[in-house]
Amino acid sequence: MSNRIQELDVLRVLAMFFVITYHFGCEYAAAGLPFINLFCTTSNYDFGNIAVTIFIALSGGLLYKRYGVIGCEERCPTQPGITNDAPKNTNKFEQIKTFYVKRAKAIYPPFWILSLYIPLSMIRHLVTDGNAFFLGNPVSLLLTVIGFDGYVKLFGVSTYAFCGDWFVGAIVMLYLLYPLLAKCYRNFPVVTLIVLAGLYASQFLLPAEHDGILSALPATLMFKFVIGFALIENLERFKDWRVAAVAGGSFAVLTFVDIPGRLNTDAIGTFASFALFAALFYLAPQLLRFKATSVPIQKLATLSYCVFLVQHVGIVWVQGAFVKIFEKMHWSFTQWNVLALFTCTLVIIVLVAWILKLVSDKLVQKR
Template sequence: MKKERLFYLDFIRAISTLIIVITHYNAVFFWGRTPGTELWSKLVTPKDVFNLYIGNLGVSLFFIISGAAMMYVYGQKDKIDLKTFFKKRFMSLYPMFWLAYIACFLYLFYVNKGFSTSVPYWRFIFTVIGFDGYLSTFTSTFYLLGEWFLGCIVLIYLVMPFLIKAVKKKPLLTFVISLIVYILLVLFYNLPLPISVVIFTRLPEVIFGMLFVAYIKKVKVAYLLPSLAVLVLNTVLAPHINDSFQTTYVGIATFLVLVFISQFFKFAVAENICSEIGKYSYAIFLVHHQVISQITSKFNLDTLTRGNSYVLFLLCLSVTFIFSKILFDTEKYLMSHVFRK
């Protein structure tokens, strides 16, 4: 029996997707540029919200809803069939990623009139398994689309059956252990891989999402007011706390506030919009980088007005959605008609 969709997950997934697209559009104007310059005035939203980089907030929300969604689907099962679980996760990630990568590579090959790289060819294996973006955070790979989040979510899926079992049997202990490991890592981490992509620093967000679906379920005033206080105080006081810590507690507080707000948007139009964005969110995640890069490269950003920047963003957003739908529909057709058993 198909489970009823949780609207607040679609609602937050849609917001998170929009945040990620906005983040990478804004980055065109501020990445590698002097803070406070004229280009910074053309961002479509502030670079930071609640004293946190807006991109970090979007990613945090994605991790939370990923844990929540997995727990909602598998938390009621007495036993998870590992073969079926991993096959579904594999099919949900890799075929669309490979298809998008091939299309992107061929397009760039044509535009650049060839292909040249100093990256050792053996590293293409990282692309095949979806870790090129993840590893590109500290070394050279054949990374073209998507981002580090893909590799991290693959790692999380690998341990997800264990996490579901642990959360069901020892929910509080599981969360506390994840917090202890997370805190120790943030305080003492000293490796070349950015700490934000290390799976153990994302588990508190994932496990919180799982706990929410399994045990909390609704956001009452008792949860809402402290969450709002966290966001307000973090904005007003702007504490110099480690970004990893801020990302986690601001992400969780924002999630709780959005769950509460979502009940006021639970009507047909909003449900359809959020459902559609959620449906194509992975495809959007895969293509938006290149769409934004290719479109904005055709404009002189120095002479672009603030108003035109908003129009340009809407253009990038529209084209991203169009290509996402094409990618989604193509992958679905190939899987059901060409590669079916």
């Protein structure tokens, strides 16, 4: 993408880190191993929420910066800071088609490569117990093809989901809705944000048993996605130290002051995410001043989607390997060696994500 905003790479890498720390802590706690609450949970929110919120907002904002409104018969006008990359002199259908093809090439190849594990697992079950469709209706494999297997699994649908959790389906849904959301926001920005905020807030009227899926509901996702449009349009405001100070203070309060009630289901984490966004965007240039930090950040940022795909299953598999090694060596798990195992897990996930992206890019270029 032209005119890359390097400060946003810092936020992208941070989101990657948080989703790994969150799932690492959850899996080790669930296994009864020493629990390292390192960027995992607070009394008000969890860092998985922070990671997904930042990533969704960045995805929406950067799409809006690149494409603006898609589907205009003529090249749509843009606002300051928004670069419209929609092809000139193309009709509405061609613009939308080009957009969706580009999004599909970015999302599906790495997801499908990892999902090859599913047919391999089906073959193994066919050989061992004579039942290839060990997880139920084979029609649900269609949900894997379109990336919605993990998303619908949240709602009790039996699927063959393997990687990406529910995030892939969520981002596919938002990309499908992007042309409509961008047009609404461009024409009626305040009204669009108010309507989406109202839909988001209305979800807290649902019974408490639905709290576990609140962060994945369509209204929540659309609200965070379109907030990303507004963030991109107002990046210059975040260069003010006073804005950063207020944002940093707000993040500290939301993190360390226990706020009771259902708002900590998703709302506090959402507010904390945007406060962290504003504070870190102001501080990011200081990190990028040094080559020792700027180069790794820029390289890691390109792996963000692949990291989101592999991180959870990677944590589970690496944890299983560590448990077998410790049992064989008669070692005990402690908080200190679990911290070392976290570092090893982080390196392995990044390495696998890099290989996945390399293979995926090669296949796309060849195609």
